[in-house]
Amino acid sequence: MSFKNILRGMCAAMALTAGVAAATTADAADKAKIYLSMSYIGNDWQAEAANMVKALAASSAYKDKVDLRVQVAGPNAQKQIQQINAMVQAGAKAIVVYPISPTALNEAVKAACAKGVVVVAYDGVIDEPCAYNVHVDQYEWGKLTAQWLVDKLGGKGNVVQITGVAGTSVDSLRNKAAAEVFGKYPGIKVVADANGMWSQAVARTELSKIIATHPWDTIDGLWMQAGCYTAIAMQSEAGVADDKIKPCAGEGSNGHRIQMLPVGTKVDGASGTYRPMGVPSISASSQVTPGAMALKIAVDVLEGKKVEKTMLLSPRAVTNATVKMCDTGSGDELKAGCNAFPPAIVPNPGWFASVYLPELPEVGFQAALVGQPEN
Template identity: 55%
Template sequence: MSNKTFRRFLLGSALALPVAMGAASAATAEPYKVFLSMSYVGNDWQAEAQNMVSAMAVAHADQVDLQIQVAGPVAQKQIQQINAMVQAGADAIIVYPISPTALNPAIQNACAKGVVVFAYDSSVTEPCAYNVVTDQVALATESAEWVAEKMDHKGNLIFMTGVPGTSVDTDRNTAAREVFAKYPDIKIIAEPNGMWSQAVARKALTEVLATSSWDAVDGVWGATACVQSWSLQVEAGETDLVPCGAEGTNGMRVMMLPEGAIEGATGTYAPMGAPGISLESHPGAGAVALKLALDVLAGKEVQKLTYMPLDAVTSDTVRLCEDGSFEELVSGCNTFNPALVPAGWFANIANPDTPEVGFNAALVGQPE
């Protein structure tokens, strides 16, 4: 229990004081000092995740003083920042770890000083930390099986990888390879690295296609692979789009809608009935981690491992949202008008456990 938590415990336990005085004391308690430690931030998902953490902090502004630091894809810098956060009096640290193991000594030191540590999306192995993650093995397995089936379990596949070294990329790639290995007639012809970035993925795919053609490709798999592969096919005059999985971007889901589903939508960011399965890490994992950290600081029991919702969206289940309110999201809408958000923006933001955050939280960091 941190010193600030202990002080709050004493305030809440002063039963002999008048109720009005107890309420006033609680109201004047200082908010918890919470740090958000981000590593790689070069994509839309990380920006959206940061927005949702910020929105959760605003929703609990009486409890949270949030400070954000970015280390980049360098484990040593993130370690240094975590150590500095502890020295600065952190009550909780919410971290997107660049490595599942490299940060463990710094996390262990933080825990020893009474700091509550939550890793989100990408996990850590230090036992004192909490992890809020998407089941990456399930995500990769389901999406790879879908792509394999749409390929009739044969043909050439482009296999797109993400940020190397993270538990997310490692778990996904391992699980997907196991699926495709079951079908000897599926051949992985290229393994470009997209770094979970639309711009990087487009460049990587363009380089692959410089020595091949879409006629030689029967399927595509991997994060940030679908919007760019379909866009490149359309730009090349292709009309028979290849099956793709599994990013959760709004661009992918809009392209999966039937032609004409959105009036005025033109270009490649428009409904075209593209064959895909959309599954992605939930960008609200950090927001959930912050909410659970407040529970731990309040003395509540929280499980060490929390899984985020994982809902597959296919061409048969894609559904356009009207306003993106929390109520609409939990009722099943899963895609947004392209006039509202860019193609690389992630649409899988629904979570029944966080009514504080919805469309505006993910877009601009404002709670419901």
Template identity: 30%
Template sequence: MNLNVLENSKPHVSLLSGIAVAALLLATTSSTALAASNCIKGDRKAPYTIGWANIYSVPTWMKQTEGTITDEVAALKKEGLVKDLKITDAQGNAQTQIQQIQSMIDANVDAIIVEAGSSTALDRVISDACSKGIAVVNFDSLVDTDNLTAKINTDSNEWGQKAAQWMVDQLHGKGKIIIMNGPAGVSVSDDRRKGAQPVLDANKGLQVITETNTEYNVAPAQEAMTSLLFANPEIDGVLSLGGALSAGAVLAFDRQGRDPVPTTGENARQFLELWKQKGLKGWATMQPNWLGALSVYTAVQALQGKTVPHFVKVPLPVIDDSNIGGYLARADKFPADGYIYSDYDQALFDKLLAQ
């Protein structure tokens, strides 16, 4: 046996091994570049079909949000990136929403945008969509599972904390308040309430005399507050964790001829207008309707092989006496029972996705 031949062959074998490893790394890198975000396998091509799985469409906030989604889809269609948008409405039923999402999976849509009716019930079907290479983006009302492409939201916990702290400051740490929550079991409502609790615990002089859960509409909120006013002759503040809830509360006080009390809320047009008309002491923030449009944009970016954050945090603005006029100056551009939300564009979306 010629040992020199064996010795001379070693570099050759090493070279071949190096080439193989390099090829493997190149293939892996290429695959990663095409599938940089969770759920994405890199095998879907534009134009994409987008599914919008909504829990319910009746509240005006939802209608306005759907408007931002359809507008974003229209813009992406012009760019040749989106072909179709499929919309479902579960009418408040989480089991119906599961079935509708499953139908989207069976139809092999490219992306599913989810406004969840339950934080836990949708976990399995969302994971199933993800495993099939469907981009899943969940916004506003979030699910527990992280087996999706992205979650997009403001910090609901921070929302509750800031609202509660404002109330403490207004009442100098003493007084009787009512808390108005959105529907029980909806993550944004539950998280806002959880965020408020540490502030309330630290300020024992602030007495929560009662609290209620209602859907995010003025009429049921007004009815609920009317009942609470009859039962509670002394109320110093309303810690409302939703704009339509706040408007209903102010209207209930007004109808009973009672002076308004410090009230928190959000950017619901009716609440902001009542705030100004009644000389209310108010504080508000915003859950931007364009979270829906951002979700569509994020899904398309992911499908194109771009890396998107697993969680996109959208900063909470503050509305107070110093800037409420700016919001009301644009009120006529929004429905009377709608929300005055801030402007948005692709530059803003790119900035948020660059976090």
């Protein structure tokens, strides 16, 4: 009796999807079909990295070679496995993937390779030997930032640690490196440690909890996988003077870099806690460029060039000595070494400022911001 109804419901669903289908007919016969499988579109980093990939695909050097399609698997590894299978089935020549898990995708990737598809992973790692990997050395990141903090504190002091997403390899590599560095100095005491989920919002919640039991004056320094901007803003709101704010070792958010500039630097659009404060800091970054680099590698491999299986990018650390304002973020400026952007053009302080890679002149600031290539 309900068969008609079922059919009716299904017809509605079909009509819905068919409408979308009509709008997207592929024109690319001679272009290489390359898929991007992202994880969350949840945070700034992912969105910027995806913008970079899209910008590179749209640049004059690539737009006739690449037909890029973007899919999102969310945080679900099972979904990403199925997505990779479906991409192979849909005729992908190459797959650029932000791997949710370094291990879960192995069999799917192996099957894709067996069908002649080039698989390149960015930021995260895929263990399967046939895959290409491009990422920042996360162990090095942890070591570099922790060592900087220890040196700044003179080997002695109470440190608050905000980590990333527990159970991921990036998080444990960074934590392991930091723990090794801190362990060498008996004067360094980690007094509190919370999961920050690589989010400025979570960092604030967790720090608020920590401050309830460890007031600012009992803390000497912070080591944060993300959220230095927030930590510095919270101290400023709590009435701590600019020159008394604790040193913070962290990621590459633009807000953090602005706060590192000496007090009095002229910055367009600075306000509230998003302004130069001269806070002693190191800002090392996971970079938003590996995704675009992965696309370049995929195209190179398809064109028959010889490419190394693993490419490690430097965290390109910025300290108070090397932080430098950009005016407009043009390619030439970035090349000359500027690494922070005025709040007037980047209103979001959590935005990642590490957008430059010398190997990729096609993409820069505008690519990360709005997905527009340099040429």
